[in-house]
Amino acid sequence: MKDRVSKKVKDMQPSGIRAFFDLVLGMKDVISLGVGEPDFVTPWQIREAGIYSLEEGFTSYTSNKGLMKLRLSISRYLKNKTGVQYCPDEEILITVGVSEAVDLALRTLVEPGDKVLIPSPSYVSYAPLTELLGAEAVRIDTGKNNFKLTPKELEKHIDPRTKLMIFNYPANPTGTSYTKKELKEINRVLLKHSVFCITDEVYGDLTYDFEHTHFASLAGAQKNTLYLDGFSKSYAMTGWRIGFACGPKDIIAGMTKIHQYTIMCVSITAQMAACEALQSGRSAVEEMKREYRRRRELIVDGLQKMGLDCLKPDGAFYVFPCVKKTGMNAMQFAEGLLKTQKVAVVPGTAFGPHYENYIRISYASSIENLKEALVRMKAFLQRR
Amino acid sequence: MNEIIEILEKDARTSPEDIAKMLKKKPAAIKEAIKKMEKEGIILKYKTVVNPDLVKEEAPRVRALIEVSITPQKDLGFDRIAERIYSFPEVSSCYLVSGTYDLLLIVEGKDLHTVARFVAEKLSPLENVKGTATHFLLKKYKEDGVILKHREENKRIAITY
Numbered sequence: 001m002k003d004r005v006s007k008k009v010k011d012m013q014p015s016g017i018r019a020f021f022d023l024v025l026g027m028k029d030v031i032s033l034g035v036g037e038p039d040f041v042t043p044w045q046i047r048e049a050g051i052y053s054l055e056e057g058f059t060s061y062t063s064n065k066g067l068m069k070l071r072l073s074i075s076r077y078l079k080n081k082t083g084v085q086y087c088p089d090e091e092i093l094i095t096v097g098v099s100e101a102v103d104l105a106l107r108t109l110v111e112p113g114d115k116v117l118i119p120s121p122s123y124v125s126y127a128p129l130t131e132l133l134g135a136e137a138v139r140i141d142t143g144k145n146n147f148k149l150t151p152k153e154l155e156k157h158i159d160p161r162t163k164l165m166i167f168n169y170p171a172n173p174t175g176t177s178y179t180k181k182e183l184k185e186i187n188r189v190l191l192k193h194s195v196f197c198i199t200d201e202v203y204g205d206l207t208y209d210f211e212h213t214h215f216a217s218l219a220g221a222q223k224n225t226l227y228l229d230g231f232s233k234s235y236a237m238t239g240w241r242i243g244f245a246c247g248p249k250d251i252i253a254g255m256t257k258i259h260q261y262t263i264m265c266v267s268i269t270a271q272m273a274a275c276e277a278l279q280s281g282r283s284a285v286e287e288m289k290r291e292y293r294r295r296r297e298l299i300v301d302g303l304q305k306m307g308l309d310c311l312k313p314d315g316a317f318y319v320f321p322c323v324k325k326t327g328m329n330a331m332q333f334a335e336g337l338l339k340t341q342k343v344a345v346v347p348g349t350a351f352g353p354h355y356e357n358y359i360r361i362s363y364a365s366s367i368e369n370l371k372e373a374l375v376r377m378k379a380f381l382q383r384r
Numbered sequence: 385m386n387e388i389i390e391i392l393e394k395d396a397r398t399s400p401e402d403i404a405k406m407l408k409k410k411p412a413a414i415k416e417a418i419k420k421m422e423k424e425g426i427i428l429k430y431k432t433v434v435n436p437d438l439v440k441e442e443a444p445r446v447r448a449l450i451e452v453s454i455t456p457q458k459d460l461g462f463d464r465i466a467e468r469i470y471s472f473p474e475v476s477s478c479y480l481v482s483g484t485y486d487l488l489l490i491v492e493g494k495d496l497h498t499v500a501r502f503v504a505e506k507l508s509p510l511e512n513v514k515g516t517a518t519h520f521l522l523k524k525y526k527e528d529g530v531i532l533k534h535r536e537e538n539k540r541i542a543i544t545y
Contacts, residue, residue: 021543024542024543025541025542025543030542032540032542032543034542034543034544035540035541035542035543035544036544036545037540037544039540041539123545124545125545172545290387290390294387294391294406294407295406297405297406297407297408298402298405298406301405302405344542344543346543346545350545367395367398367402367406368395371402
């Protein structure tokens with residue numbers, strides 16, 4: 001048969017750990033710390049708003065950019081929280097999660113041959129989506145510096161072809177985040193070299209030791225930043241698939257063009273529920289955040305006592321310990337742990353080629369599960 | 385809110401050592417804080433929440449909500465008569481409420497007859513009780529924030545980015 005899949009798509013790197021995922025999905029009674037989403041269900045008042053909207057007959061398309069009511073709420077909310085004003089009409093687009101927004105943003109901004117900086121380890125989609133456009137994904141390895149991007153490393157990787165950076169903080173898979181002071185330095189370098197910044201701040205609400213700083217609130221940053229966020233992580237709404245992009249109007253207009261031909265609009269049910277989330281969901285977010293923070297302390301303490309090198313993450317719900325000391329690489333560790341103790345974690349290689357000695361552990365799981373998983377991990381290490 | 389209380393309200397069996405880890409404190413400090421709250425009456429007791437529908441050995445107990453109208457006593461208001469009422473072991477909860485009646489009781493008994501007898505023979509004859517209305521509970525859905533239903537299986541896919 002003639003090969004009908006395009007070269008571009010064939011050239012996309014498939015996930016190197018697909019086989020491992022299949023192994024996990026084929027097993028029963030696994031304690032999974034491999035999940036990239038909250039273990040909470042969406043707070044009831046938000047679910048109820050979705051149900052009510054269906055009862056009321058809200059089953060139609062919305063405007064391409066999303067319900068004006070929702071864009072207004074987002075605009076007001078951000079102004080209040082970060083001081084940054086986004087025009088609901090021209091500077092906000094409602095998207096199918098941050099995932100769609102990343103794709104739209106790259107397609108709007110990147111030309112073939114451009115370079116896109118990706119501080120790594122990074123979320124899985126940034127590099128493949130960049131490469132799909134014929135652009136070059138330039139990973140900046142942060143492993144040597146406690147997974148933190150330094151202004152120096154950033155500057156070292158910038159050249160005339162560098163178009164933009166995708167900056168995710170708090171980061172998946174490391175939980176690393178940045179203080180305002182650190183962000184100012186990064187912003188300074190980006191502005192100096194006219195490198196655009198796409199920020200993925202979807203874990204922003206889950207920052208534990210200091211206030212999350214909205215990148216666009218830094219001096220001079222708003223014109224140079226496209227801010228992506230969503231309801232998935234903080235409001236436990238992953239399955240609703242709803243997020244948003246805020247930024248300069250030319251970019252939002254460009255993204256809206258692609259969005260209107262591919263997606264048309266985000267599900268109206270999700271948009272109605274998101275309105276409710278902004279209106280009444282904050283206390284639930286705070287409560288979940290306190291719970292995550294307690295789990296973080298528990299898991300970091302447990303891993304460190306086992307002798308694994310593990311930094312305390314600033315945010316999100318992941319830890320990214322190094323397993324080198326055990327004599328195993330990440331894949332051996334993850335497979336062994338799964339097969340002998342039925343605990344699933346994600347090998348670090350999923351997040352970049354340099355991380356064969358790291359695993360990602362998600363603590364979006366009950367205290368009970370985390371404690372049991374720690375006991376099993378300890379047993380796994382002792383039996384070897 | 386005090387985070388120790390938040391943790392214990394979710395699971396009263398969480399050990400002081402685990403709470404200490406979660407809150408980055410010393411176990412001794414947690415133990416002391418708990419003891420202090422017990423002493424001050426902030427923490428009154430630790431209870432097990434049981435779903436009576438699933439307890440097979442015993443016949444299920446009958447519960448009723450009883451509205452009680454009362455004539456308040458001079459100088460003592462409702463407190464004295466409330467005390468007389470809530471001291472009966474059959475009364476599991478007792479609240480003073482606003483509205484068309486005064487006290488709201490939750491009364492438990494081994495069967496309908498027992499509860500009815502309590503109302504007729506103990507409660508109604510009290511001098512200051514003007515009237516009562518008894519509502520037998522048919523089904524418990526949620527109690528003290530706990531939904532009385534088997535925990536549903538986790539619906540998440542076991543592994544995602």
